[in-house]
Amino acid sequence: MGKVKKKVKVIRIDTDKCNGCRACEMICSAFHASDKYSVINPSRSRIRMIREPMRDVYLPVYAGEYTAAECMGRDKYVVDGKEYEECAFCRASCPSRDAFKEPDSGLPLKCDMCEDDPEQEEPLCVKWCLADALTYEEREEEVEEEVILEEMETGLKSLIDKYGLDDLIDSIARMSRKE
Ligand code: SF4
Ligand code: SF4
Numbered sequence: 001m002g003k004v005k006k007k008v009k010v011i012r013i014d015t016d017k018c019n020g021c022r023a024c025e026m027i028c029s030a031f032h033a034s035d036k037y038s039v040i041n042p043s044r045s046r047i048r049m050i051r052e053p054m055r056d057v058y059l060p061v062y063a064g065e066y067t068a069a070e071c072m073g074r075d076k077y078v079v080d081g082k083e084y085e086e087c088a089f090c091r092a093s094c095p096s097r098d099a100f101k102e103p104d105s106g107l108p109l110k111c112d113m114c115e116d117d118p119e120q121e122e123p124l125c126v127k128w129c130l131a132d133a134l135t136y137e138e139r140e141e142e143v144e145e146e147v148i149l150e151e152m153e154t155g156l157k158s159l160i161d162k163y164g165l166d167d168l169i170d171s172i173a174r175m176s177r178k179e
Helices: 022-032 123-128 146-163 166-178
Strands: 003-013 047-052 056-062 077-079 080-084 134-144
Touching: 003 056, 022 047, 022 123, 056 080, 123 134, 134 146, 146 166
Parallel strands: none
Antiparallel strands: 003 134, 047 056, 077 080
């Protein structure tokens, strides 16, 4: 297998600009509600705020990969004199905490960069962050084709877990007929 180009999407976070307003959590949960924009529930958001006003700590973190097991090592970080809790910068949906889990089912939540059809100009949390604490960036990287296939398999597996293999096959068949 050779190398292929992969688009990498990143949200850059400036904690100095974040004021803890939680607009990012609200719009993310509304956008991902099963009837779009029908419900606002920050516990369903794929971006979560670590918010400790008494210590001036405001840290937005968006959800990354699911992990089945807790990690063994924990680190404490001090940035600009502020101490952050051990898991603060971790983006994983992990058994050791409640963040990034669908509250009813417990299924892991992962940021999908608000992928939509038609495409959004930029992710909605970035658009709604009026403090400019979030900035969207895209770049291209060369990666082994194998890595892409592994990611595709992980994505398919989570869709099968959520909707079942039969429904997934039906959806793919429907989509291919529309092509
Ligand atoms: S919308 Fe922006 S300022 Fe408000 S909590 Fe989210 S990251 Fe912070
Ligand atoms: S990019 Fe979209 S899915 Fe990801 S955290 Fe922001 S609003 Fe949620």
